[in-house]
Amino acid sequence: MNFDLTADQAALQERVHAFAQAEIAPRAEELDRNGVFPTELYQKLGEMGIQSIPFAEEYGGMGLGIFEAVLALEQVARADQSLAVSAMVSMATGLTVARFGTEEQKSRWLPDIVSGKKTCAIAGTEPDAGSDTGGFKTLATPGADGSWKLQGEKAFITNAGTDISSFAIILAVSSPRDAESKKFTLFLVPNGTKGFTQGEKYRKLGWRSSDTRPLYLDACEVPETAIVGKPHGGRWVLHKGYQAARLFLAACSLGLAQASLDHAIAYAKERQAFGGPIGRLQLIQEMVAKMALKVDSARLVTYRAACGVDQGKDDMMALSMAKLHATETASEVANMAIQVHGGWGFMDDCPPSRYLRDNRVTTIGDGSSQIQTLLIARECGLDVRFS
Structure with missing residues (x-):
């Protein structure tokens, strides 16, 4: 397999590298020491177009590939992995919505994510379950009007509590308690939704300027239109x-x-x-x-x-x-x-x-x-x- 970069790929790589070394690397130690999410620096990545690379042009993206996104993230992380992780989580979450979300979800939520004006989070991990997704306990209970009520807790979630956090996609058990096997549904829950709160930031060994915290869902009611993908197909x-x-x-x-x-x-x-x-x-x-x-x-x-x-x-x-x-x-x-x-x-x-x-x-x-x-x-x- 030939990994020689095209002229456009090489130009993208060099442009991101130059920006990262000039704007990010000199601040990385300070950001680590202070542990504060650098909103303005994150949004500068957006102005560079970094978060937009793998998204379709109709949502403001560049329409490029995952390979180009990898090239860019590599160069950001070469200057500060903490900032790169914030960008990559938002990118991965946005791509999940782009691939499986409804047209309404994509047109409403993706433009701000793609432009880097906002961040978003993917919330699977719980205090007692991570890689074992079958052990998740957060519950989604259907209502008579098609709405769903979410109850539970998520842990170690990136990008959930910044001043530009937009939404989180949250996995919850949606099958009845007495079901023979668990089924899960994925919900898009905007920040500010009643019953959806963000806990205090964790004190961490690393990634100190990246926002990481628990999420709490207490009788959090969302409409049927919040489902990403198919009901019971969220896992x-x-x-x-x-x-x-x-x-x-x-x-x-x-x-x-x-x-x-x-x-x-x-x-x-x-x-x-x-x-x-x-x-x-x-x-x-x-x-x-x-x-x-x-x-x-x-x-x-x-x-x-x-x-x-x-x-x-x-x-x-x-x-x-x-x-x-x-x-x-x-x-x-x-x-x-x-x-x-x-x-x-x-x-x-x-x-x-x-x-x-x-x-x-x-x-x-x-x-x-x-x-x-x-x-x-x-x-x-x-x-x-x-x-």
């Missing part, structure tokens, strides 16, 4: 949304891994020890060479998966490999970059220190590394069961 739709998020998260880890390598190379050239730059020492050279190999291999599997999506392939193995390999690789490379930096690498003002903290959650969210490993084994034809 499948949510999984499709997670598949997009996994690929975008791989891109975010890839960007962070590249940034770790960038900093390690620069530091190895400038740090003087034992009579010269440490980059002349063979064990430092070995670490940098290993880092370069890991980054390039992660890029290959991520780009391959993105190209497959654009070609219409439903390749679960490629998606899981990209998510597993890129996220695990980024943590390894960030850790090695800290080693190259020595004592300074342990300090908060050393970027690889932040990279290691930020990337830690990528091997957990949107399907943990263990879940991705099982999915790959299942695609290899082994008898893998999740219950």
Whole structure:
């Protein structure tokens, strides 16, 4: 497979890279330290057109592919993974609405998401259930007039409580309590809906400027028109949304891994020890060479998966490999970059220190590394069961 970029793709990549290094990277440490969602910076991404890349032109999008979205997210994450994750969650959620929502939902909610004026959230995870979607307990009870009443709690939700948060798509159990098997329905719930509240922000190891908090649904009533996809078919739709998020998260880890390598190379050239730059020492050279190999291999599997999506392939193995390999690789490379930096690498003002903290959650969210490993084994034809 040829991954040589077209002239347009290369121009997009360079444009986002230049913006990210000029506007985002210099602020990344401050944003991490203060832990405040950077609304104006997020909306600048929108002005750049980054959130619009994979959406149809009728909703204000560029009409490009998932591959181009991956290229852009990689460059944003190379400057600040926390901001890139905020963008990718909104993008993945919006794509779920674009693919499965009604025309009314798409025309009403997508333009602000596509333009980057607003953010949105995908809310599946609960305090007692994450990858095990069958364990979700949030209930959707139908009313006589076609409305639904939502009751429950969601946990670890990104983008739900910023000052520009628009809506969340929420998965709830919609089958009767005595049903033999659970069925789920996905609902689009706007912020400000009565009975839908956002909890306090979590204190986190990383992604500190990305908004993450619990959501509470207390007799939250929504109309039938809030359903995304078909009634009782929400679990499948949510999984499709997670598949997009996994690929975008791989891109975010890839960007962070590249940034770790960038900093390690620069530091190895400038740090003087034992009579010269440490980059002349063979064990430092070995670490940098290993880092370069890991980054390039992660890029290959991520780009391959993105190209497959654009070609219409439903390749679960490629998606899981990209998510597993890129996220695990980024943590390894960030850790090695800290080693190259020595004592300074342990300090908060050393970027690889932040990279290691930020990337830690990528091997957990949107399907943990263990879940991705099982999915790959299942695609290899082994008898893998999740219950």
